[in-house]
Ligand SMILES: Nc1ncnc2c1ncn2[C@@H]1O[C@H](COP(=O)(O)OP(=O)(O)O)[C@@H](O)[C@H]1O
């Protein structure tokens with residue numbers, strides 16, 4: 001049983017890269033947010049709206065533990081906040097877990113998120129100026145947790161294929 005866990009800030013490409021890495025390696029891919037949505041039968045936005053963030057973090061922790069406990073090999077794309085709550089960063093140290101931080105600059109994140117914010121409740125209602133400031137501060141706060149990953153891959157100015165190759169090099 002081997003788990004390849006991708007982590008990093010919103011928009012760094014966890015979901016996209018996990019899916020593409022899965023195609024090449026034939027290791028099944030699971031997106032933690034998608035698993036939560038399926039379990040709750042609600043979208044991430046609806047969970048935040050109806051039940052609040054604290055409830056979301058509880059579901060997120062439970063689902064993360066569950067995915068790590070399964071006996072299957074898998075590539076798991078986390079949510080941006082997953083390592084930052086409920087001591088989830090400690091779970092990254094587990095046996096058979098390969099954790100990879102997809103590290104992106106504030107500019108890369110801003111450029112990817114500015115037109116892709118509606119499904120991300122933490123930034124959905126921000127204007128462009130607020131968003132840039134928020135990402136800068138939030139990324140700084142969260143970096144402590146992201147740096148618990150075993151490996152780091154820089155994603156700035158890289159195509160999807162190049163980032164996937166960076167992870168394949170780590171796995172080789
Ligand atoms: N080189 C790239 N690598 C990954 N994502 C990219 C790249 N270029 C553009 N994108 C886009 O950036 C967004 C990344 O979002 P997503 O994969 O959902 O990230 P996360 O799951 O980390 O929030 C997607 O819309 C994707 O199409």
Ligand SMILES: O=C(O)C1=C[C@@H](OP(=O)(O)O)[C@@H](O)[C@H](O)C1
Nearest residue numbers: 009010011033079080081120121
């Ligand atoms: O950073 C965060 O706290 C969040 C990131 C989202 O996942 P992505 O990083 O895949 O957008 C999702 O889990 C939720 O909106 C909260």
Ligand SMILES: [Mg+2]
Nearest residue numbers: 014015078079
């Ligand atoms: Mg995602």
